[in-house]
Amino acid sequence: MNFDRELDARGLNCPMPIVKTKKALSEMSSGQVLKVIATDPGSVKDMEAFAKQTGNVLLEKTQEGNAFVFFIKKA
Amino acid sequence: MEWSIHHTILSAALASGVVVGYVAARSHFCTMGAVSDWINMGDLGRLRAWFLAIGVAILGVLILELTQGLNLDQGVSPPYRTSDFNPFRHLLGGLLFGVGMTIAGGCGNKTAVRIGGGNLKSVVVLVTIAIVAYGLIWLGGYTLLFEPWLSAATIKLSGTQELSRLLFGDSMAAHLVLGLLIAALILYVVLKDSEFRANRELLTAGIVIGLVVAFVWWLTGSSTTGPQWREYAEFSDTPPSRVATQSLTFIAPMADLLHYLLAPTEFHRLNVGIMVLIGVILGSLAYALLSRSFRIEWFADRNDFINHLVGAVLMAVGGVLGMGCTFGQGITGVSTLAVGSFLTLIGIIAGSAAMMKYLYWKMMQEG
Numbered sequence: 001m002n003f004d005r006e007l008d009a010r011g012l013n014c015p016m017p018i019v020k021t022k023k024a025l026s027e028m029s030s031g032q033v034l035k036v037i038a039t040d041p042g043s044v045k046d047m048e049a050f051a052k053q054t055g056n057v058l059l060e061k062t063q064e065g066n067a068f069v070f071f072i073k074k075a
Numbered sequence: 076m077e078w079s080i081h082h083t084i085l086s087a088a089l090a091s092g093v094v095v096g097y098v099a100a101r102s103h104f105c106t107m108g109a110v111s112d113w114i115n116m117g118d119l120g121r122l123r124a125w126f127l128a129i130g131v132a133i134l135g136v137l138i139l140e141l142t143q144g145l146n147l148d149q150g151v152s153p154p155y156r157t158s159d160f161n162p163f164r165h166l167l168g169g170l171l172f173g174v175g176m177t178i179a180g181g182c183g184n185k186t187a188v189r190i191g192g193g194n195l196k197s198v199v200v201l202v203t204i205a206i207v208a209y210g211l212i213w214l215g216g217y218t219l220l221f222e223p224w225l226s227a228a229t230i231k232l233s234g235t236q237e238l239s240r241l242l243f244g245d246s247m248a249a250h251l252v253l254g255l256l257i258a259a260l261i262l263y264v265v266l267k268d269s270e271f272r273a274n275r276e277l278l279t280a281g282i283v284i285g286l287v288v289a290f291v292w293w294l295t296g297s298s299t300t301g302p303q304w305r306e307y308a309e310f311s312d313t314p315p316s317r318v319a320t321q322s323l324t325f326i327a328p329m330a331d332l333l334h335y336l337l338a339p340t341e342f343h344r345l346n347v348g349i350m351v352l353i354g355v356i357l358g359s360l361a362y363a364l365l366s367r368s369f370r371i372e373w374f375a376d377r378n379d380f381i382n383h384l385v386g387a388v389l390m391a392v393g394g395v396l397g398m399g400c401t402f403g404q405g406i407t408g409v410s411t412l413a414v415g416s417f418l419t420l421i422g423i424i425a426g427s428a429a430m431m432k433y434l435y436w437k438m439m440q441e442g
Contacts, residue, residue: 011375013180015111022115023438041368045103053116
C-alpha cells in the first residue's frame with residue numbers, strides 16, 4: 001500500500017505509539033496516509049479505537065513477523 | 076506440613092490473581108490505558124471498565140459488611156480508614172504514581188500482566204519497584220525520608236476517615252445509604268453508554284475485577300474465614316506475614332516478594348498480596364499461551380530504558396506514599412469509602428493525565 005509517511009514505534013509501549021501517531025498525523029494533510037509499525041500487542045486495539053474516535057481511517061492492519069503494521073488515512 | 080486455613084487462603088488468593096490476570100490480558104483492561112484513551116483520543120471505554128470495577132467492589136463490600144461480618148475499621152492492611160488522615164500524602168502519592176505509570180507503560184497490575192505476556196521491560200519495572208518499595212517499607216526508608224515532613228499534614232480524626240462517618244457520624248444506616256448512592260451513581264454513569272454495554276470484554280473485565288476485589292475482602296475478613304485465620308497465625312511458631320483483612324493491591328506485595336526471595340525457605344513470608352501478584356502473572360501467561368500472543372519484548376533504546384526505570388521509582392514512591400496503586404487504592408481502597416482512597420485515585424488520574432499532556436507537548440516542541 002502506498003503511504004506518505006512512516007512512523008517506527010517498535011519497542012515502545014502504550015501510550016507512546018498513540019502519542020507519536022497523533023503527532024505525526026497532526027503534521028500531515030487530509031487524505032495522506034501514515035504507516036505505523038509497532039510491536040506492543042496492545043497497539044492493535046489502541047489503533048482501532050484511535051481511528052474510530054478521531055475520524056481518521058484505519059485502511060489496513062497486518063502482522064509482519066513480530067511487528068504490527070497499520071495504514072491510517074488522515075481525515 | 077499440615078494443610079491449614081492459611082494455605083487455603085493463600086491458594087484462593089493465587090486463584091484470584093489468575094482470574095484477574097487472565098481477564099485483564101484478554102480484555103486489554105488497563106488503568107493507565109484508560110487515562111491514555113481519554114486524554115489522547117477521547118475514548119472512555121476503559122475508564123468506564125475501571126469505574127465499573129469500583130462500583131461492583133463498593134456494592135460487594137456493602138453486602139459483606141451487612142451479611143458477612145466484614146469490618147474495615149480495624150485490622151485492615153493497609154489501614155485505609157485510619158483516623159490519621161493525611162490528604163497531602165494521598166494526593167502527592169497519587170500524583171507521583173500517575174506520572175510513574177504513564178512513563179513506565181502501566182500500573183502495578185499491568186506490569187504483572189505484561190510480564191505474563193513476555194514483556195521483559197516489565198520485569199525490570201517490577202524489580203525496580205520491589206527494590207525501592209522494599210527500602211521504603213522494610214528498611215525504614217519511609218520513616219527516615221518522608222514521615223518527618225509528611226506527618227505535619229496529618230489530621231487526627233476522632234474516628235475513621237470513612238466518608239459517611241465524616242459527613243453524618245457513626246451510623247451504619249448512613250454508611251449503607253451513602254455507599255449505595257455512590258455505587259448506583261457510578262454504575263449509572265458507566266452503564267448508560269450503549270456502546271460500552273455492547274463491549275462484552277470490557278464489561279466482563281469490570282464486573283469480574285470488582286467481584287474478585289470483593290471476594291478477597293471476604294476471604295481475608297469475613298466472619299467465616301477471618302477469625303479462624305487470625306487464630307491460626309496467633310498460635311503459629313512463625314506467624315505468617317500480613318494476616319489481616321485486605322484485598323487486591325500491588326506495590327507492597329512487590330516489596331514483600333523481594334523480602335521473601337531474600338530467604339526463600341522462610342515460607343511464612345509468603346502472603347496474600349504475593350500470591351495475587353504471582354497469580355496475575357500466571358493468568359496473563361495462560362492467556363498469552365492459549366491465544367498464541369506470547370512475545371518477548373525488550374527496550375527500544377536507552378531512553379526507553381531510563382523512562383521505565385524512572386517510572387518504576389515514581390510508582391514505588393507514589394505507591395507507598397499514597398498507600399496503594401490504581402488497584403490498591405483505585406479499586407480496593409475506594410471500595411472502603413475511605414476519603415484518602417478517593418484522594419489517591421484523583422491524584423493518580425490527574426498525574427497520569429498531566430503526564431500524557433506533557434509527553435505530547437514535549438514531542439510537539441521537539442518537532
